[in-house]
Amino acid sequence: MFDEQRATRRGLAFGAAGLLALAGCSTGDAAAEDQVHVDEDAGVEALQVEVLETFDHDATSFTQGLQLAEHPEHGTVLYESAGQYGASDVRIVDPGTGDVLASQDLPAEQFAEGLTLTDTDLWQITWQEHTAHRRDPVTLDVLDSVQYEGEGWGICYDGEQLVMSDGSATLTFRDPKTFEATGTVDVTLEGEPVFQINELECTGGQVWANLWQTDQIVRIDPATGEVGAVVDATGLLPAEEAGGADVLNGIAAAEEDGTFYLTGKLWPKLYLVEFTPAA
Known part of the structure; x- marks a missing residue:
């Protein structure tokens, strides 16, 4: 069914000067006062979300990382990292049904955060345990674990x-083999720092990032750190389905250029979307 659907498809938590620094925890849609409004003369694209398709998602998954890929056994899958102490895991998910096809738990004392696939490995990071796990992308087995400074x-x-x-206004570049830091870039919007940068997706030479505690996603030029677009995803998860859900988090480039899968922490739905100019 998922393959049939795919074949038929066409196709900010900020600093000063009116930008908000966020703290605390919330569920469902972020509060209106936490949202960033892009001025028309700011030179930054203001985008909105257009939903193309909706799929079921495991509402017990505290989603921290999401990536679409091909698996030799399962075909087109989503790799997903689920957080929380005592409940963290890495999983392979059928994007069409939400079924978990394979998973491996993390130690109870580790809080899983983002994950990504390189040409040969699956890297999964942890929040405050300073540990990154290099995994076999087929079996999910841990091949190696390395230490890093700061939060993940x-x-x-x-x-x-x-x-x-790491939640700050800085992105760190790392070697995909050794995980050693090779450089950093400060993320800014019109010269002001952008904080609370969370789940990331690299595609098309840009970095798309969820901003924790908001319903916003930003597009970052990794060469300069400048934000070129802000996506408002307010209301993506309908209020009638948001009971028990936490914030928007989880972005994965989809099969067609310009489309993405979006979900959130403890969300019962996964959305295939595209970003269009805000009305």
Whole structure:
């Protein structure tokens, strides 16, 4: 069914100067005061979400990382990292049904965060345990574990280097083989720092990032750190389905250029969307 659907498809938590620094925890849609409004003369694209298709998603998954890929046994799948202490895992998911096809638990004392696939490996990071696991993308087995400084939030691979967030306004570049840091870039919008950068997706030479505690996604130029677009996904999960759900988190480039899979922490739905100019 998923293959048939795919074949028929066509196709901010910020600093000063009116930008908000966020703290605390919320569920469902982020509060209106936490959202960033892009001025028409800011030179930044204001985008909205157009839903193309809706799929079931495991509502017990505290989604921290999401990536679409081909698996030799299961075909087109989503790799997903689910967080929380005592419940963290890495899983392979059927995007059409939400079924978990395979999974491996993390130690109870580790809180899973983002994950990404390189040409040969699956990297999964942890929140405050300073540990990244290099996994076999077929079996999910841990091949190696390395240590890093600071917190781990999101991670993606641009074809040459890993890009990692830690909740600050800085992205760190890492070697995809050793995980050693190779450089950083500060993320800004019109010269102001952008904080709370969370789950990441590298595609088309850009980095798309969820902003924790908001219903917004930003597009970042990794060469300069400049934000070129802000996506408002407010209301993506309908209110009648948001009971028990946490914030928007989880972005994966889909099969067609310009389309993405979006979900959230403890969300019962996964959405195939495209980003269009805001009305």
